[in-house]
Amino acid sequence: MKIGLRILLGYFLIVGVAAWLLMNVFVEQVRPGVRFTMEDMAADTALLLAGVVAADVRDNRYGDGMLARLQAATQRPLDAAIGGVAKQSVGYRIYITDVRGIVRFDSAGKAVGQDYSRWNDVYLTLRGKYGARMTREIPNVEASTVMYVAAPVRDGERIIGSLTVAKPISGVKAFIERSQRKVMEWAALLLGLSLLIGVAMTWRIMGTLRKLMVFVADVQAGRKAVMPKLGSSEISTLGHALEAMRAKLEGKDYVETLMHTLTHELKSPIAAIQATAELLEEDMPPEQRRQFLATIQAQNARQRDLIDKLLALVRVEKQQRIDEAEPVDIASLLQDVAGDFRARLEARELQLEVAVDDTPHVRGDVLLLRQALGNLLDNAIGFAPRGSTVRMAARIQGGRLEVSVADAGPGIPAYAEARLFERFYSLPRPDGAKSTGLGLPFVHEVAALHGGSAGVVNGEGGGCHAALLLPLHTERINNT
Structure with missing residues (x-):
């Protein structure tokens, strides 16, 4: 699977799951939210009517007066559109019981004379508590559920x-379904927009990556390649890092500078050896001959020291990490370095x-640290x-641990x-000797x-x- 498709799928999966969880929770809360609102309104209505x-x-x-007008009002037709839903009749049914729980008035005219004293709405209300219940008119049919909310009818405090x-819950079912439908429509729109945004983002990222991949392919094939414009994103930073790595791997600048400087540094000892060797071809006193031979040996040692230190520096410059780091006893290490330079x-x-x-x-790395500290001590002695x-x-x-030489x-x-x-x-030393100028760079790399x-x-x-x-x-050492 290509990286662009993986990015797109990952993005859409995250957004989709988040949207699904959010919408699912929202939709699940619509139904109980509407029911709680309906119960609140029914409780207010019951309390007002009871008064x-x-x-x-x-x-x-019970057959005339206010109750007669109330019954007539509940049977009047309606012609209203609420939230896009048509309403043609009053949805409330109102019944009143006496203090024993016997129904004395029913706006629907179907329960007068029945004993409702055991229904929670009546039972709790007659005892001064909040009475309400949810009852299915048809067993196992959720749509037949009716909400009953009661309020006490008082004569003074009695x-x-x-x-x-x-x-009936069915009276608000249309509103619930409409709300849920709207929520799902907006959820689908959100997911669609998220998909479009994801596609656009992936297309842009992949466009930048394709430029970088073409550049890498050209470099890998040995063709001349110019770093493309990648904007100011992290991919651009990666591209410049690859360009820098390419330059280092090819080593053109490195080798050119190294060889130029090495040639320059070797000119002096080579010229001194050649001039001294030419003088040795002539007859001269033994003492003078020994001096010339000592000069040749000194210049040869200088060349050997230069080459050895240069090889050590190149090796440590090319090394990217310490493969096997081990505990180093600094006290013992300093004593070992001191022993190495006791004669000097x-x-x-x-x-x-x-x-x-x-x-x-x-x-x-004990050996590298010993060499680095040896270079610092060598400079101090000089x-x-x-x-x-x-x-x-x-x-x-x-x-951090500071190891110093003063x-x-x-x-x-x-x-x-x-x-x-x-x-x-390098700087000239007080005795006139000249170092290779490779000691401190080696210390820096170590x-x-x-x-x-x-x-x-x-x-x-x-x-x-x-x-x-x-x-x-x-602490962690160089990503090892």
Whole structure:
């Protein structure tokens, strides 16, 4: 099933179910609502009539006076159209009982003399309560139901009888059916409009998706493809993301920049090796020869270091996630990094202080973290004045674990602050040595893989403060 059809069916299903539930509840409430209204009106009518005929009932005048006029009024024909429904007769039947429950007056003339004392309307009313009942004139036939609502006939405060107003439910059936029919018509119209809106929305979404699918097909086939105009929707964002992924996958800009910079960086050591090798062809004192050989070895080591770090950087840049994150003991990790650089620290007469708070473990790749912290410590050693102290510390900062390396060197010049994490960008060290410029980019990529970040700033008291910020072990790491 195509995505457009799935969207349309899902939308229509949601709207349809919601409309059906709403209309079903509404329709089901129409019938009892009308009945409650009818009962309310019947109760008012019974109460008013009971007050009007109270004197006739007290004087036992059931065949003349007000009751005679009331009976005549109920038999008069009508010619009315109410809500589109024709009405030709009075729907009320009125009967009155004495205090014993014996019917003494019946506007329909069919129950006079009968004992109604056990019917709820009469029984409850004669006892000062609200009396009403619903009775089917024909058993098991819902349409024959008649509503009876009674009110007490009083002589002062004394109850001398009951007056019941009866109204067949069939009299309002036409109104109920008409209301239900209108509700269903509007429900059908609502569903129809919802379907049209759904079709329009799906058509528009599918039109945008089709453009994107054509673009993806062209890219997949290796054809030249221009990103289509997709408006400002989320699909447009997806399209631009695919375009960016395409550029990265093809790697044209990446490879071009990488090869250009790598060639530039390798020119110096290659030229130095070649010039030194040419000089070695001549006769020279052994001491000078040893110096030239040392130069060749140093330049070769520089090339090897450059290539190794570049391969490590490319590998971590291409890595999208940490496949198997494991708990990392930061205290042990810092001690291992310190051990890796013990010889360099001693050679430059530097002291290394390691301070670790009682921090929880983090999760990640131990080897990558060790390499990243090694790069930060290597930079600190290169810029720290001889005989000074380098400090490594780990502490919880702002809900994350901050692992920092600080030195007492010259700090970061203002012109270099924005370029520290650029590939191959490096600052000259106090001893004149030049790094590969790949260490901090590597640290940045490792931090991103762990869901964290890296930063380098000037220290408050001078020197440089480099930090690796990592999420704590309870946080999710890079969607793994």
